[in-house]
Amino acid sequence: MAIADHKSSSSSSDGKVWGFFKRPFKPSGNAAAATTSSSSSMSHGHPHPNGDGSAPQASSSVSSVARSLLPTRRRLKLDPCNKLYFPCEPGKQVRSAIRIKNTSKSHVAFKFQTTAPKSCFMRPPGAILSPGESIIATVFKFVEVPENNEKLVDQKSRVKFKIMSLKVKGPMDYVPELFDEQKEQVAIEQILRVVFLDPERSTPAMEKLKRQLADADAAVEARKKPPEDTGPKIIGEGLVIDEWKERRERYLARQQVEGLESA
Secondary structure (H helix, E strand, O other): HHHHHHHHHHHHHOOOOOHOOOOOOOOOHHHHHHHHHHOOOHHHHOOOOOOOHHHHHHHHHHHHHHHOOOOOOOEEEEEEOOOEEEEEOOEEEEEEEEEEEOOOOOOOEEEEEEOOOOOEEEOOOEEEEOOOOEEEEEEEEOOOOOOHOHHHHHHOOEEEEEEEEEOOOOOOOOHHHHHOHHHOOOEEEEEEEEEEEEEOOOOOOHHHHHHHHHHHHHHHHHHOOOOOOOOOEOOOOOEEEEHHHHHHHHHHHHHHHHHHHOO
C-alpha cells in the first residue's frame, strides 16, 4: 500500500515541478523532527548523514535538477535572433543572412545545422570567433514549388536551423570535429525558424535582409583580395630598395647637383 500511495502522489504532481521551487517545502510529523535534528547537528559542526547515504544523494539530485533548470549562458549574439528571413521565390535558390557575434571573453567556435541539409547550406558552415568579433553568414535555400499554388508567405515552414557554440582555448583553425570531441561542452545557442517574405513588398524585415546580404557580399569580396604588401619594394630583377636607401640616394644626387652649380 505504501508503494501505491507513493506512485499516486508522484503522478498527481506531474506538471507542477515549478510549484516545488516557488513555495518552500514544509515537512510535518516525524519528517519535521528529523529535519530539525539534522539542522541542529549541522549547526554544531557535526553532520549526521543517514547510514545508507540517502541524504547526500537526495541533496545531489536536487542540486543537479536545479542546475538543469538554469538558463544556458549565451556565448553568441544573433541578428536576427530567432528567425531566418528568405525571399519567397518558388523554384529558385534564395539567400538569407545572419550576423553572429562573440559576446564572451574567450574564443568561441560556432557550428550550423539544419533539418534540410539537401536543400539548405550555410557559408561559412562554422568558424572560430575571437572575443568581440562578428561575422555575417549567408544561408542558401532552395524554395520548393508549393502544391495547389499555395502561398508560402502565409505558411509556416518545417525547416529549422540550429546554431551551436563551443568554448575553445584560443585562436586555431576551425574543424567540425571539435564539436564531436567535446560534446559535453557544446551549447545550443538558438533554434531558428524560416520565415518567407514577399520580395515585391517593401517591409522593414525585407529591407534589413537586403542590407545584410550586401554586407555579406562585401565581406566575401574583401576576403578574396590579396593582402597588402607592406614589405620592401622590389625593382627590376630581385633588386631590393627600402625607403631609407631610396631617400639617401635622392639626397646624394641633390648634393651632387648643388656642388656642380656652385663650382
